[in-house]
Amino acid sequence: MPAYAVAHLHDVDVNAGIVEYLKRIDATFTEFGGRFIVHGGEQRAVEGPADSYVVVVEFPDYQAAQAWYDSPAYQAIVALRTENSVGVAVIADGCGADHVATDILGPAAG
Template structure:
């Protein structure tokens, strides 16, 4: 079964206020078998446009990635991200 990935490409507006979102995700992501593959850190844009912060979370399946995103606890936590960052979040199925 192909894995599922959530990919975030964001710019922080308020890093201090964003931190509780990240900390809570440390508890929420494992509920669905997820693990962080990339979480901020150095990056370089080679082509096109992008935001400066990148997050990649791997899940056992595409369905697990969607279940994590739709979890009511994550939906509540997401409000912190939306208030303190801009960007895009996508889910993609692996090969």
């Protein structure tokens, strides 16, 4: 099942560090089967900081997403992002097509 690396970034300083990060990040996905699902394009903050951006990268599974984040190639550039933006980054397992919101409550919720 696919997994996702999701970043919610704001106060992004588009400077030489961010430009370098953007030039190098695509190559870090190759070994782990990652690809951008959401990156750039039109976004509108409906809650929270108005200057925020969401980025979503899909991986074949949770282990691949975690391995990508921990990889030497990504770790070599992650500071270029974290030193030039504020945000949260999460690796999350996907859910199946038949998932409904109450599934997270477990069987006891009935």
